Every structure is written in structure tokens, then in C-alpha cells.
Amino acid sequence: MKYTVLAAILIAGCTDSATQTQTPATNQAPTPDKTELAPWGGLNVQFAGQPLADAKQIVVLLHGYGASQQDLIPLGQYIGVEQQCQVFPEAPIALPTGGYAWATEEEHWKSSTSQIVALVKELHDSNQNAKIAVGGFSQGATLASLLATDPELPVDDLFLYSPAWLEFETELPEKIKPDVLLAHGRLDQVLPFLDSQLLRNALDRRQANVNWIAFNDGHTIPMQVIEATRDKLQR
Template sequence: MHKKELHTAGKDLEKAKKVLVLLHGRGATTKDILGLESHLPLEDFALIAPQATNQTWYPYSFLAPINENEPWLSSALELLRDIIEDLLEKGFDSRDIYLLGFSQGACLCLEFAARNARRYGGIAAFTGGLIGETLDPENYSGDFETTPIFIGTGDPDSHVPVGRVKRSAEILNNMNADVSVKIYENRPHTISENELELTGELIFNQK
């Protein structure tokens, strides 16, 4: 299962006002996702990026039945839960904790947040949606208390159908999140400059 291998950047936790937890995509490393630091307004942030075992959070598509991605999916969610609980114990308010992920990491980011809804500082999901063959809103509970969430995706995307993005946004909105979705026509499976600009405005420049 996933080990608690954390890589950091930005400010030291003891000096930071806010924390951003970043989740890399399938086949990637923490170095890849931490590279976004120079593209976002994160001057006051400590950055924490866990490394997935074998560079993969769960083995199959996020659209596969949940049980097919077990026990790796539960292990990944538990790792993320441990990170958040550690930050809360260190005295950070949940409003000062932010989540960001790309592709498989974006799916994990949204799934964790929906299963553990509260007022986060903000959530950025670059090409992702809630996990499972089908989505049942009854599997998610809690109140995001208007947490800003940005989801960007391409249409079409080779891994993430636009329909799943829209359905995920609907569920999150119904949980009192403030969701913004941006769909880019014929954009490759990547993170665009415009997505980073919008994320800076909608998520990280929140007061």
C-alpha cells in the first residue's frame, strides 16, 4: 500500500500561513506536480506532495467499479486523510488548507474532498472527476460551506469524459461548494496556462 513519503516546497510549515497539498497524476512524481509552484501565487504557502507507490494512486481507470481499484484507492484516501489530520493537529484551520491535483490526482483530490466535506481554503482539479463506475450522491455527505472549487478539462479528453466532470460538479455544488468548471475544446491531456491563471484568481487569491 501507499507509504507516507512526503516531499515539500515553499515555506516551512512553522512559518506558513497556508498549506497546499498536491497530488500528481498516474506515472508522474511529486517533482512534476511541485513544479506548479512557480506558476501560482503561493508566496505564503507551505507545499506538501505525497508520492504514490509505483507512481500510481490506484490501478485502473477512475471510471472502473470502486472494488476493482481496491485496496489501493482506500490506501490513497487514508494517506490523504492522515496528511490533513496532521495539519489540523499542527494548528492549521481547514480554511487554510488547499488541495490540488492533476488527472488521477485530480480524481483522488475530488473524491477525498467529497467524502470529507468541510470548509477548505480551495480545491483545484485539473482534468478529473469523482471516482466510480456510477456516482451516487448518497455516498457523499457534509457541507463545503462555499469552498471554491475549480475543475478544468478538455473536450474530448482521452481519460476523463466531460459528462463525468459535469456530474461531479453538480454533486459538489449540491454539497454547498462554489464550483467553477472550464471546458477547453480539443485541449490535450495537460494543464493549460489559462487554467493556472483562473486557478490563481478563483482559488489562491481568495481572501
């Protein structure tokens, strides 16, 4: 599927005490064993909020095509709750027009999924008492949806904002473990509203607990969806 560059999300006037940005953690030099990923799945990662070791909740947010790890920081500021560590990885593929992508070819989905899985596992190993949520917008949401195929992954919630449908239902387990918040605009001109409807149907057939939010807007994350995300994280 061909993706187009996304407009930035602007959330004005949102502040939260749990969102003071820490020094970004970047991936280190590769280890001698080339089969092992560098720290944080080999991704450039920025942290905000509570220190990882002290957090009771970890939220990973995956940006869309053509954006960067900075793109969802305003969203993180609004959904941040007490004792939450927020993690903003940057997609590994630099685009000639600027920004980054998780996939520009079919095989990139597998490699980017492996990197996010490695990141999630390392976060869990660093703090096994914290609950982990993974969310994403557009291409980032598409990537996050693929995590539902791994029943052993320590993810409690998936927040999928306007994803594409990659027809991976045969790879899903019989029962999906994470709760899923799935939202898509009926007027979306970038990724079809139908894609999320197909994803929702697949999740329902796999007994997933899905909060489905269809809204009358385009390729964006409206306040209705942001508030639903924050409410879920506060439970």
C-alpha cells in the same frame, strides 16, 4: 476505471520566491502500533516554499497516474504566493513501468484517501492558523475529489484538474464545505470530459461553490486554469 500513463506537465520560465525546495521529508519507520500511520500519512512527501510552521497557506498537490511527486513542482512554482507552503506527496503504489499510482484496484481508493486525510490532518495540527488547499491532476484530481465526502476535514479549497468520476454522490454531505475549482478539456482522450460534467452536477446538487472551467484542449492544465488557481489562492 482503467487509467493510462500521463504526459508530464511542462511549465517553462516560471519562477517565484516562495518556491525554494526544502529537504524532502520521507516517511519514518512504522510505529509499534500498526493501526497508526507513519508521519505524513505514511507517504513520501516533499516540501517547497515557506516553512510549514510559518505558512499562512498550505497547498497539497497530488500527481497523476504514472508520475511522481516531481511532476507538479512546475505548477507549484507558478501558483506559489507569499507565505505559502507547498506539499508534494508521492503516491504509494510503484508501477512496474515506472512512476507511481494512487490506485490500480478499487480498494486502493479507500486506502489512498485515508492516507491523504491523515496527511491533511497532520498538516493542520502542525499549523492550525493556515488555510489548506488540496489539488490534483488526473488520478490525483480524482483522489482529491473524494475529500469532499468528509465535512470535518480542514480543507478550504479543492483544485480538480481533469478528474475521473467515481460515482460517490451518495457519500457527499448535504452541503460541501470547500470551494471547488473544476477544470477539464473538451478534447481529453485520457479521461472523458463527461466525467467532470457528472462531478460538477453532483457538486451543484450538494450546494458546493464551484468554479467550472471547460477548455478546448486535451488532458492538460492550460494557462487559463493555472491563472484561475493562482487568483483563488491570492484572495
